[in-house]
Amino acid sequence: MSTTRKAIIVGAGIAGLATALRLRQIGWEPVVFERAPARRTGGYVLHLSGLGYEAAERLNILTELRQRHFGAFDLVFVKPDGRLRFSARARDVEAMLGGRNLNLLRSDVEAVLYDAVRDQVDIRFDAELQDIEQDATGVRAVFADGTVESADLLIGADGRHSKVRSLLFGPEETFRRDLNHMVAAFMLDRLPETLGERVFTSLATTGRTLGILNIGPDRTAGIFAYHTTDPAAELARGSAQALADRYGDLGWIVPDLLDRLRHSQAVHFDSGSEIVLGQWSKQRVVLLGDSAWLMPIYAGYGASLAIGAADRLGTALAEAQGDIPAALHVWETALHPEARKKQRIGRRNARVQIPRSPFHLVLRDLPVRIATSAPAARLRRLLPA
Ligand SMILES: Cc1cc2nc3c(=O)[nH]c(=O)nc-3n(C[C@H](O)[C@H](O)[C@H](O)COP(=O)(O)OP(=O)(O)OC[C@H]3O[C@@H](n4cnc5c(N)ncnc54)[C@H](O)[C@@H]3O)c2cc1C
Numbered sequence: 001m002s003t004t005r006k007a008i009i010v011g012a013g014i015a016g017l018a019t020a021l022r023l024r025q026i027g028w029e030p031v032v033f034e035r036a037p038a039r040r041t042g043g044y045v046l047h048l049s050g051l052g053y054e055a056a057e058r059l060n061i062l063t064e065l066r067q068r069h070f071g072a073f074d075l076v077f078v079k080p081d082g083r084l085r086f087s088a089r090a091r092d093v094e095a096m097l098g099g100r101n102l103n104l105l106r107s108d109v110e111a112v113l114y115d116a117v118r119d120q121v122d123i124r125f126d127a128e129l130q131d132i133e134q135d136a137t138g139v140r141a142v143f144a145d146g147t148v149e150s151a152d153l154l155i156g157a158d159g160r161h162s163k164v165r166s167l168l169f170g171p172e173e174t175f176r177r178d179l180n181h182m183v184a185a186f187m188l189d190r191l192p193e194t195l196g197e198r199v200f201t202s203l204a205t206t207g208r209t210l211g212i213l214n215i216g217p218d219r220t221a222g223i224f225a226y227h228t229t230d231p232a233a234e235l236a237r238g239s240a241q242a243l244a245d246r247y248g249d250l251g252w253i254v255p256d257l258l259d260r261l262r263h264s265q266a267v268h269f270d271s272g273s274e275i276v277l278g279q280w281s282k283q284r285v286v287l288l289g290d291s292a293w294l295m296p297i298y299a300g301y302g303a304s305l306a307i308g309a310a311d312r313l314g315t316a317l318a319e320a321q322g323d324i325p326a327a328l329h330v331w332e333t334a335l336h337p338e339a340r341k342k343q344r345i346g347r348r349n350a351r352v353q354i355p356r357s358p359f360h361l362v363l364r365d366l367p368v369r370i371a372t373s374a375p376a377a378r379l380r381r382l383l384p385a
Contacts, residue, residue, distance in 0.1 A: 041107050
């Protein structure tokens with residue numbers, strides 16, 4: 001009799017695809033259900049490090065990720081009129097960050113994971129989860145088109161506005177902490193003429209920041225982050241209007257950017273928030289990724305933790321010899337401290353990165369100025385690698 005265990009994975013983002021890959025490695029049969037009609041393209045820039053980098057090595061995707069890594073880039077900090085405040089060279093930024101990390105587009109991470117699983121895992125698009133039932137022997141998922149699927153385990157990798165979480169634990173508002181800012185990320189069709197290639201150009205004024213990063217031909221990513229006490233009102237206006245209202249008084253390249261945004265959709269437009277849950281699993285259903293521990297984006301770690309957690313979930317399930325609730329308990333007990341620590345760092349960074357006053361702007365820049373200064377570079381050269 002076959003003992004292959006089956007898992008339903010809801011969501012084909014980084015968390016869902018990494019989990020599918022890891023479950024295949026331990027001999028499970030995962031089936032991925034994704035609400036979108038096709039795999040997402042586009043994205044924003046993310047930094048893969050820590051547990052995510054280590055897990056990528058074990059998941060055998062590090063070589064492919066490295067091929068898409070766009071390396072370090074110069075940092076250029078400008079005033080609202082575009083005049084230079086200060087800059088840092090790529091090699092100093094790289095030295096500051098150390099090794100064992102990668103700079104990637106989110107869509108590239110998803111593409112690498114997708115390519116790794118597509119031939120071994122059933123991935124169904126246009127499949128929106130609506131309901132879950134579970135008992136001691138298994139879990140059943142109901143999808144919008146009426147499909148009913150049964151499995152030993154269900155993984156809710158369905159992102160920050162997770163349906164699985166709401167079915168398991170209750171409405172999002174109970175667990176979401178808004179951090180008083182909005183984030184809009186988008187891809188640009190062309191680099192504004194005055195900006196350098198392979199450079200991250202950053203503008204910050206009180207309560208508002210804007211960054212543009214070019215990583216090669218036709219690949220330019222932009223990010224706006226601004227202070228607000230009413231994210232719901234910002235969301236209701238939509239990204240183009242909200243950004244026009246907030247940034248419309250600025251000059252330099254900003255009018256051109258706002259104009260282009262009027263004709264395109266932000267890849268991401270949402271409140272800077274975090275999700276804090278006391279537990280991530282119930283019997284045979286578990287949350288993994290933003291659904292469980294949405295991080296402030298200034299933690300720079302949500303994707304990294306999702307990949308690391310997927311890897312560790314596979315290990316816990318393989319070691320538990322069939323006792324799924326026990327495996328989930330072991331897995332989440334070990335991971336909670338890491339998630340809480342990174343959320344703390346993200347909250348602190350968010351306060352620093354969106355300066356509340358000109359004084360806070362100076363404070364914000366100080367660590368980068370010091371770490372990439374000529375004396376720091378000289379000191380690094382003297383120290384052993
Ligand atoms: C601007 C920005 C910068 C970031 N920078 C970094 C960084 O530097 N480093 C880092 O590690 N992380 C970073 N992150 C965080 C990282 O991108 C996320 O943590 C990660 O992509 C989350 O992946 P996920 O799979 O959990 O969720 P998602 O990517 O949201 O995927 C969830 C999937 O589930 C699907 N879905 C939703 N509901 C249903 C349903 N009912 N039925 C079926 N499917 C459903 C969705 O369509 C989606 O495809 C950043 C995030 C942002 C926004």
